[in-house]
Amino acid sequence: MKFTLSWLKEHLDTDEPLEKLADKLTMIGLEVENIEDKAKALAPFSIARVISAEQHPNADRLRVCMVDTGNGAAPVQVVCGAPNARAGLVSVFSAPGTFIPGKNITLGVGTIRGVESRGMLCSAAELQISEDHDGIMELPADAPIGKGYAEWAGLGDPVLEINLTPNRQDCTGVHGIARDLSAADMGKLIDPGIKPIKGEFPCPVKVTVEDATLCPGFALRLVRGVKNGPSPEWLQKRLTSIGLRPINALVDITNFMTYDRARPLHVFDAKKVNGNLTVRRAKDGESLLALDGRTYTLDSAICVIADEHGVESLAGIMGGETSGCDENTSDVLIESALWNEINIAQTGRKLGINSDARYRFERGVDPAFMVPGLELATKLVMELCGGTPSETVVVGKAFGDDRIIDFPLSEVKRLAGIEVPLVEMRRILSHLGFMVAGSGPVVKVAVPSWRTDVHGKADIVEEIVRIVGVDKVPMTPFERGDDARKPVLTTIQLRNRRAKRALAARGMVEAVTWSFISKPHAELFGGGQAELALANPIAADLSDMRPSLLPGLVAAAQANANRGYQDVALFEVGQIFKGDKPENQFVAASGVRHGFASSNGMGRHWSGSIQTNALDAKADAFAVLAAAGAPMQALQVVPGGASWLHPGRSGTIQIGPQNVLGYFGELHPRTLEALGADGPLVAFEVVLDRIPDAKKKPTRARPLLELSAFQPVSRDFAFIVDRGVKAGDIVRSAQNVDKKLISDVTVFDVYEGKGIDPDKKSVAIAVTIQPHEKTLTDQEIDAVAAKIVAEVTKKTGGTLRG
Numbered sequence: 001m002k003f004t005l006s007w008l009k010e011h012l013d014t015d016e017p018l019e020k021l022a023d024k025l026t027m028i029g030l031e032v033e034n035i036e037d038k039a040k041a042l043a044p045f046s047i048a049r050v051i052s053a054e055q056h057p058n059a060d061r062l063r064v065c066m067v068d069t070g071n072g073a074a075p076v077q078v079v080c081g082a083p084n085a086r087a088g089l090v091s092v093f094s095a096p097g098t099f100i101p102g103k104n105i106t107l108g109v110g111t112i113r114g115v116e117s118r119g120m121l122c123s124a125a126e127l128q129i130s131e132d133h134d135g136i137m138e139l140p141a142d143a144p145i146g147k148g149y150a151e152w153a154g155l156g157d158p159v160l161e162i163n164l165t166p167n168r169q170d171c172t173g174v175h176g177i178a179r180d181l182s183a184a185d186m187g188k189l190i191d192p193g194i195k196p197i198k199g200e201f202p203c204p205v206k207v208t209v210e211d212a213t214l215c216p217g218f219a220l221r222l223v224r225g226v227k228n229g230p231s232p233e234w235l236q237k238r239l240t241s242i243g244l245r246p247i248n249a250l251v252d253i254t255n256f257m258t259y260d261r262a263r264p265l266h267v268f269d270a271k272k273v274n275g276n277l278t279v280r281r282a283k284d285g286e287s288l289l290a291l292d293g294r295t296y297t298l299d300s301a302i303c304v305i306a307d308e309h310g311v312e313s314l315a316g317i318m319g320g321e322t323s324g325c326d327e328n329t330s331d332v333l334i335e336s337a338l339w340n341e342i343n344i345a346q347t348g349r350k351l352g353i354n355s356d357a358r359y360r361f362e363r364g365v366d367p368a369f370m371v372p373g374l375e376l377a378t379k380l381v382m383e384l385c386g387g388t389p390s391e392t393v394v395v396g397k398a399f400g401d402d403r404i405i406d407f408p409l410s411e412v413k414r415l416a417g418i419e420v421p422l423v424e425m426r427r428i429l430s431h432l433g434f435m436v437a438g439s440g441p442v443v444k445v446a447v448p449s450w451r452t453d454v455h456g457k458a459d460i461v462e463e464i465v466r467i468v469g470v471d472k473v474p475m476t477p478f479e480r481g482d483d484a485r486k487p488v489l490t491t492i493q494l495r496n497r498r499a500k501r502a503l504a505a506r507g508m509v510e511a512v513t514w515s516f517i518s519k520p521h522a523e524l525f526g527g528g529q530a531e532l533a534l535a536n537p538i539a540a541d542l543s544d545m546r547p548s549l550l551p552g553l554v555a556a557a558q559a560n561a562n563r564g565y566q567d568v569a570l571f572e573v574g575q576i577f578k579g580d581k582p583e584n585q586f587v588a589a590s591g592v593r594h595g596f597a598s599s600n601g602m603g604r605h606w607s608g609s610i611q612t613n614a615l616d617a618k619a620d621a622f623a624v625l626a627a628a629g630a631p632m633q634a635l636q637v638v639p640g641g642a643s644w645l646h647p648g649r650s651g652t653i654q655i656g657p658q659n660v661l662g663y664f665g666e667l668h669p670r671t672l673e674a675l676g677a678d679g680p681l682v683a684f685e686v687v688l689d690r691i692p693d694a695k696k697k698p699t700r701a702r703p704l705l706e707l708s709a710f711q712p713v714s715r716d717f718a719f720i721v722d723r724g725v726k727a728g729d730i731v732r733s734a735q736n737v738d739k740k741l742i743s744d745v746t747v748f749d750v751y752e753g754k755g756i757d758p759d760k761k762s763v764a765i766a767v768t769i770q771p772h773e774k775t776l777t778d779q780e781i782d783a784v785a786a787k788i789v790a791e792v793t794k795k796t797g798g799t800l801r802g
Contacts, residue, residue, distance in 0.1 A: 001164055001243035003174045003259065004157045011178035014187025018158055024184050029466050030171055031163045041101060042127060045149045047139060048093035050121070051075055053085050058113040067119065069093055071144020079117035084135035091136045092122045092149045100127035104135075129155070130240070152649070156576065159241055167453035169363035173262030175402035176450065183467050194372045197379060199391030205333060206276040207395050207733045214303040215279045215315065217367065217396040218337040219374045222270055226250070226387035228329045235384070250325040250332055253380045255356070262365060262450075263336065263373035263790035264357035266305075266313060270331035272323040273285035279315065279337075286311055289321045292353075302347045303339065314342045316361040317353055332381065338367050338396070354663035367400035368449035403447040403455070411442045411457050416465045417474050490660055492587055495628040495688045496573050499589040503571040504628035506620060508591055511570045513552025516542035521551045524674050525644055531580040545577040549590035550644070550683050551675060554667070557594045558677040566596035569612075571620075573688075586660075589624045590685040593617065594678075612682050614649045617664040621653060621684040630691045633735075635661070636728050644671040645683075653686065662686030710771045712743065715785055717763040720756065721798035727763050733795040734767055737787045743770035 005018055022032045047066045056062035056079065063085045066075040078093075080629065094100065096118060098107045102125050103313050110117050120126075125133035127149075127520070143152060170176035175191075182189035203222050209215045230236070231252040239246050254265040261521065269557055282298035288311045291297045296314070298304065303315040310460050313319045316339035326330060332358045342753075345362040348354065371394060378389050426436050433448035447454045454460065489497075500510060518541040522528040527547030537543040546552065549572045571591035578584040593612040618637070626632055627730070634655050641650030641663035652667020664684035672679045719730060727747045734745045749764035756762055769776065769784060776784075789800050 001160045001177075001259075002159055003177065004159050004241045006157045006243075007174050007238060007260075008160075008181075008622070011175045011190050012035060012181055012187040013190055014181070016186050021181065021186060021189070022160060024181065024186050025162060025177070027466075027469060027471070028180055028184050029165065030168070030180060032160055033163045034161040036159040036161070037156075038129070038159075039150040041147060042150040042155060044124065045092050045094050045127065046070065047143050047145055047147050047149055047152060048091060048121070049145050050085065050087055050089045050091065050699050052087050053080070053089075056113060056115060058115070062113065064115055065121065067093055067121065068145060069095075069119075070144075072529075076118050077116060078119045078121055079112040079115050080121050080136065082121065082123070082136040084138065085121065088141075088143055089136075090139040090143050090145070091494065092127065092139070094120045094122055100126050101128045116207060118164060136461055138266070154237075166363055169360060169452065170262060170450040172360050172363070173258075173260055175261050179432065180467075183428055189431070194376050194379075196375050197382070197389055198387050201390050203390040203393045205270070205273065207393055208276065208278045209395050210278065210280040211303075212396055214281070214340045214343055215368050215396065216340075216396070217398055218279060219336045219371050219395075219398065220277070220393045221334050221374055221378055222331060223334065223378060223381050223385075223387040223391040224270075224331045224390070224696045226330060226332050226381060226385040228325060228327055228332075228385055232384060238250070241400045242631035245527040247324065248327060250329060250381065253377055253384065256374060256380070257377055258356050258360065261369065261373060261376065262360055263369055263376075264316070264360050264365070265373065265377050266318070266319050266335045266357075266536065267325050268312065268323045268333040268335065269325045269329045272332045273307050273312065273327075274334060277312075278306050280304065280306060282311060288312075288314060290318045290353075291321055291324055292318065293321070296351050296353075301343075302350070303343055308758070314347065314351070314353070315339055317348055317351075317358045318355050332385075332387070334377050334381065336370050336377070338365065338370055364452040366452075367397065371398045375522055400449040400452070404458060405445045405447065405454075405457060406442055407457055407460050409446045411461050412464055415458060416460045417476055418465070418468065418716060419473050420464055420468055424468070425464055428464055428518075432463060432467070434460075434463075491693065492688060495691065496587060498609060498627040498629075499573050499624045500571075500689060502623045503589070503591060503620065504575075506623055508569040508570075508571040508593075508620070511553060511556050511639075512573050512574075513556060513572060514542055515546055515575065517546045517551045519544050521675065522547055524643075524671060527577070529579070532577055547578055548685060549574055549588055550592065550685060553590060553592045553683070554672075554675045554681065555676050557592050557681065558675075561594060561678060569593045576687075586687045586689045588685055588687050589628075590683065591617070591620050592683045593620075594681045594683055613681070614646075614651070614665045614682055617666075617682040617684040618651060621662055621664045621686050624684075624686050624688075625653070625691065628688055628691055629694060630661065631655070636726075638726070641665045644668055657693065659690060659692070661690050708770055708772050709774075710775050712771075713769040713776065713781055715746075715767050715769065715781070715788075716764060717767065717788060718749070718762050718801035719791070719792055719796070719798035720760050720762055721789060721796050722776060723752070723759055723761050725761075725763075725796045725798065729796055730763055730765060730792055730798070733792045734765060734788050737791050738784060741769055741771065742767060742786065744768040763798075764801075 022035060025032050026707045037773055044100060046069060048070060051066040051068050053063045053065045056064050062079055062081050065076050065078045065080050065085055068075050094107055096107050096109045100107055109122055119623045123133045123136050140395040164171055179189055181187060203220060204382040205220060205222060207220050209218055228248050228250050231246055235252050236246040238244060239252060244255055250267045254267055258264045281300045282302045282304045284299050287295055304311045305313040305315055312323045339361045341362050341364050344358055348358040374392060381387060409422060422440060429436050435446040437444045444562040445460055460771040478690040516534060519528050528544060532545040534543055553570050553572055556570055557568050573589045576586050576588045593616055596611055636654050638652040638654060640647050641652050645663060645665040646668050653662050662685050667679060667681045667683055672681060731745045731747060735742055746766050747763060748766050751762040767788060792798055
């Protein structure tokens with residue numbers, strides 16, 4: 001919402017400085033986003049006269065002008081390319097060192113085609129006061145040479161822009177903003193009241209409302225014999241100051257009413273309206289050429305105003321081109337109505353129209369101002385365009401429902417923690433338009449018609465507190481009690497956050513993809529069941545709930561590759577659907593890497609590049625699991641993964657065969673072909689819901705572990721085992737011999753070939769023995785080694801390699 005300071009002062013009698021008004025607006029909930037002071041920005045620009053304009057010796061389209069800047073100094077030479085540059089022209093001059101807002105440059109002394117230029121003659125677009133850039137500005141011949149342009153043009157009127165919350169529709173008009181400021185002791189509200197205008201004859205146009213739920217109230221008046229043309233200068237300045245383009249007096253009046261009193265109106269050229277008006281639902285297939293020049297196809301969910309020939313206006317959103325007012329309009333119909341907020345919002349979204357009228361009607365306008373707004377608009381039409389008014393036609397309700405709230409005075413203290421005397425409460429509420437009856441402890445508060453957002457006691461407390469000042473609310477700590485506070489985030493929310501941070505730390509970029517994919521892609525990843533198909537998909541390729549995050553990530557990676565970004569690493573944490581029951585819906589963390597976006601962070605580089613491989617995906621998966629709190633010592637990696645992965649370049653992460661946490665590896669060529677993606681491409685997916693919760697048994701506090709003072713001992717073992725034995729089984733067998741003494745077990749060699757039976761393999765492990773209480777003797781170390789050999793032999797059937 002934009003307005004100028006002088007506009008505000010037409011509704012608020014105040015001497016407060018601009019800065020104080022802006023601060024108070026923010027404090028009472030009308031946040032000031034920007035203050036534009038053109039007088040300050042355009043202070044360096046002055047009025048000057050062109051003494052002579054000669055053809056540039058080296059350019060056909062340039063002129064060399066001698067300019068009188070009015071400061072008593074010698075004329076200044078300026079090279080100008082404007083077609084209207086000529087001797088005697090009065091224009092706007094900027095000297096070297098001036099910032100030109102329309103060009104975002106600071107002017108300097110320059111040489112243009114061999115001729116020095118010591119300044120610039122400016123267009124309106126270069127000063128950002130209009131979009132006219134066809135030539136330099138032409139000012140009246142009697143404009144004072146040497147005077148500041150902004151001062152002479154009356155641009156010393158700052159423009160304020162405030163950010164409104166959706167409930168404050170009353171402040172979409174300057175009058176409502178002034179009302180709030182008056183309640184905050186920033187001045188006195190100017191509200192002279194609106195006198196009804198007597199109609200001279202019956203309105204010949206009748207109005208029928210077919211559905212009162214779409215249009216609770218409708219008021220109409222005809223004004224005959226108007227003379228439409230440009231609006232007066234004061235009205236044009238009001239509109240241009242906030243970025244609106246003046247059109248003609250009748251249309252400008254409706255725009256003024258929209259911003260001045262938050263009352264959108266519409267004007268029809270009465271001679272272009274055929275017969276009576278009907279407010280109804282549109283018929284499927286009907287269309288309207290609107291005032292924005294676009295043709296909209298309508299359906300039965302859209303409310304319209306129609307005459308006997310068809311639709312003339314989109315109710316509460318935009319009028320039609322056919323019945324619009326122009327310079328030939330002599331009879332005008334002025335419409336002021338109430339519309340269903342939800343229907344207005346739905347229509348605006350459906351048609352993609354964001355008009356000033358829609359902005360206000362979808363928030364709810366003042367129902368009691370429907371007829372007074374029409375009276376005020378009629379008064380402006382008669383003052384600016386003349387004419388004779390008809391009587392007013394009113395259909396439906398011309399006022400809102402009464403709302404009386406029983407308000408205990410103690411609520412302010414209870415909810416806000418501040419003491420506000422009843423006298424001050426009365427003053428604040430009465431200035432805001434509320435009526436207070438009674439003296440306590442419970443009073444009755446009548447809510448004004450323009451505050452459609454106030455429904456209960458807490459709303460009234462909010463009104464009092466925001467005017468008193470939110471900064472007056474004391475800081476009060478929550479009572480913690482004797483019990484420990486419960487965690488705010490659930491386990492899955494914590495895992496979600498930690499997974500995202502872990503993957504971002506590994507150089508991956510978060511993506512958000514559709515929760516729907518095509519049926520063939522869903523089937524490729526184990527989905528596609530009938531219960532997961534959408535009843536009404538928004539597109540044919542978004543027909544099924546996703547069983548995996550990977551189809552969307554692969555599509556995103558390929559879209560980047562198609563645009564020249566081959567080396568991408570993307571991840572997503574979100575829901576996947578294995579069935580229609582809640583227990584079959586999981587939160588997964590998935591990622592893809594393509595090209596040279598390996599986890600070492602090197603990418604393409606002259607010193608060496610490492611292309612992504614399955615081990616990068618494995619590292620990503622393990623990073624997620626570690627961050628999410630998975631028991632890392634219990635994880636098993638089984639060769640081979642899901643069907644969409646390459647069988648020889650993938651793995652399955654599990655805690656035993658009954659709890660598969662996820663997969664990693666290189667995508668299968670068939671998968672890439674089905675998804676339309678270029679390979680190689682590696683991926684992982686882990687299900688965060690399947691991570692077992694940490695055990696929560698009470699334990700005695702123990703001191704932090706310290707580094708052992710005793711030397712660790714490392715022993716290597718090589719075992720001959722069947723080819724089907726997993727290396728992880730050998731590692732776990734060795735670890736289980738003595739978990740306190742054995743600190744680490746790693747595989748450092750796997751051999752198959754000469755000297756080993758064809759159905760056997762050799763797996764070599766390194767075992768680190770870390771004593772904490774004393775140095776181990778050779779006999780004690782040998783005893784541990786013997787236990788390791790015995791345990792591995794027992795669990796895997798292997799034998800120690802000689």
